[in-house]
Amino acid sequence: MASAPDTKTPEVESSGSLSIVNDIIFSPINLLLTLIIGVLVYKIFKKFTKAPVDAPVLQLPKIRKDMTVAELRQYDGTQPDGRVLLAVNSWIFDVTRGRRFYGPGGPYAAFGGKDASRGLATFSLKSSDKEYDDLSDLNLMEMESVKEWEAQFREQYDLVGRLLRPGEEPRNYSDEEPEEADTSTSGQTEDKKDQ
Numbered sequence: 779m780a781s782a783p784d785t786k787t788p789e790v791e792s793s794g795s796l797s798i799v800n801d802i803i804f805s806p807i808n809l810l811l812t813l814i815i816g817v818l819v820y821k822i823f824k825k826f827t828k829a830p831v832d833a834p835v836l837q838l839p840k841i842r843k844d845m846t847v848a849e850l851r852q853y854d855g856t857q858p859d860g861r862v863l864l865a866v867n868s869w870i871f872d873v874t875r876g877r878r879f880y881g882p883g884g885p886y887a888a889f890g891g892k893d894a895s896r897g898l899a900t901f902s903l904k905s906s907d908k909e910y911d912d913l914s915d916l917n918l919m920e921m922e923s924v925k926e927w928e929a930q931f932r933e934q935y936d937l938v939g940r941l942l943r944p945g946e947e948p949r950n951y952s953d954e955e956p957e958e959a960d961t962s963t964s965g966q967t968e969d970k971k972d973q
């Protein structure tokens with residue numbers, strides 16, 4: 779008598795290979811690695827989506843003031859009020875709102891309290907060490923980039939005043955003076971064109 783075909787064998791085989799796959803997937807090393815990767819992904823995600831806990835949103839009174847490079851240097855976010863200013867194309871902006879970028883420990887802290895023009899134009903995170911950087915050695919494309927950054931900062935942040943050349947006198951700002959009036963005054967890029 780012919781015996782019935784053994785239908786159990788494939789099941790046994792497949793359950794055998796399944797258990798091998800299970801063993802591989804759920805091996806302690808793989809579970810540990812999955813856990814480590816999960817923690818790392820969570821940390822990276824948290825870093826990019828949340829401001830550091832030590833960087834509360836600061837509501838400081840607006841300031842309107844022209845400054846020298848030396849004066850600007852004080853506003854790197856290390857003062858008790860935490861205010862951060864930076865200059866682009868000879869305009870000073872209050873970037874305290876972006877303190878997590880430009881304040882101490884931020885990715886762009888090198889720009890806090892500094893003239894960021896050269897760094898932004900040359901994709902360098904080193905800030906200018908010069909007493910006053912007239913940017914005269916930057917090429918046309920780099921100067922275009924400086925202007926674009928200036929426009930972006932104008933949109934995002936409050937204008938504080940001008941970065942003064944050595945010997946240049948600060949302007950006297952009255953409370954009534956509209957901020958827009960400043961756009962007519964030339965920055966470093968316009969100065970260059972005039973040369």
Ligand code: HEM
Pocket residue numbers: 876879886897898899900901902903
């Ligand atoms: C691997 C290189 C870089 C990466 C991955 C990167 C990433 C980013 C990201 C994700 C933002 C937007 C942050 C946000 O709005 O939440 C940003 C903004 C910015 N980045 Fe970068 N960046 C890099 C290099 C640079 C370099 C070299 C510079 C300057 C030289 C720079 C200057 C800036 C500035 C000024 C902002 C605007 C911050 C603000 O909103 O005030 N970045 N970057």
